[in-house]
Amino acid sequence: TQLLEQSPQFLSIQEGENLTVYCNSSSVFSSLQWYRQEPGEGPVLLVTVVTGGEVKKLKRLTFQFGDARKDSSLHITAAQPGDTGLYLCAGDSSNYGGSQGNLIFGKGTKLSVKP
Amino acid sequence: DTAVSQTPKYLVTQMGNDKSIKCEQNLGHDTMYWYKQDSKKFLKIMFSYNNKELIINETVPNRFSPKSPDKAHLNLHINSLELGDSAVYFCASSETGTGSYEQYFGPGTRLTVT
Numbered sequence: 001t002q003l004l005e006q007s008p009q010f011l012s013i014q015e016g017e018n019l020t021v022y023c024n025s026s027s028v029f030s031s032l033q034w035y036r037q038e039p040g041e042g043p044v045l046l047v048t049v050v051t052g053g054e055v056k057k058l059k060r061l062t063f064q065f066g067d068a069r070k071d072s073s074l075h076i077t078a079a080q081p082g083d084t085g086l087y088l089c090a091g092d093s094s095n096y097g098g099s100q101g102n103l104i105f106g107k108g109t110k111l112s113v114k115p
Numbered sequence: 116d117t118a119v120s121q122t123p124k125y126l127v128t129q130m131g132n133d134k135s136i137k138c139e140q141n142l143g144h145d146t147m148y149w150y151k152q153d154s155k156k157f158l159k160i161m162f163s164y165n166n167k168e169l170i171i172n173e174t175v176p177n178r179f180s181p182k183s184p185d186k187a188h189l190n191l192h193i194n195s196l197e198l199g200d201s202a203v204y205f206c207a208s209s210e211t212g213t214g215s216y217e218q219y220f221g222p223g224t225r226l227t228v229t
Binding site: 030031033035037040041042043044045048050086088090092094101102103105107108110 | 119146148155156157158159160165170171205207209211215216217219221222223
């Protein structure tokens with residue numbers, strides 16, 4: 001069974017601090033996606049990383065895909081209250097024995113940024 | 116314009132009842148999904164349909180039956196509801212041609228079984 005382990009599960013920080021969320025697996029993924037979910041809403045796609053070692057930036061958010069395509073990280077610089085939410089990573093294993101479109105989701109990191 | 120819509124937003128019902136949740140997407144995507152998110156926020160895929168054909172059918176009780184009348188709609192019917200079915204159900208869609216199956220989620224349906 002393919003699993004994506006996300007850590008930490010909960011994170012409560014002050015505005016202006018930096019943080020990193022990790023997503024790890026023993027399985028290889030064709031691509032990895034990061035989503036953010038706010039209370040009462042569905043997850044919203046932030047970014048997709050495809051190439052091993054790839055780094056993508058979205059304003060204060062930096063996403064990295066591991067060289068072996070088994071892990072990823074999300075780094076937020078100078079966090080703001082608007083960053084509060086549930087961050088989910090999801091791996092696509094369709095080229096490595098997984099079903100087409102069957103994304104494997106991590107259990108999420110609940111981030112709270114206090115003003 | 117809402118990309119992926121679900122109805123109803125909230126559904127409160129008693130054990131043993133049968134209920135349906137509807138989903139529509141106007142993105143022109145060819146694949147639609149149903150996910151269940153439990154109280155611990157774990158998101159798990161239940162079904163996916165590609166052009167009205169069932170592609171993914173995870174280990175879900177057969178009380179759950181998806182139906183796709185066309186590629187823009189995917190409904191979920193649940194028979195004989197149980198307490199453990201209480202969760203938030205999300206519909207999502209994606210376009211196969213992109214190769215990365217990026218999901219566009221609906222707002223969710225919070226099902227409470229009493």
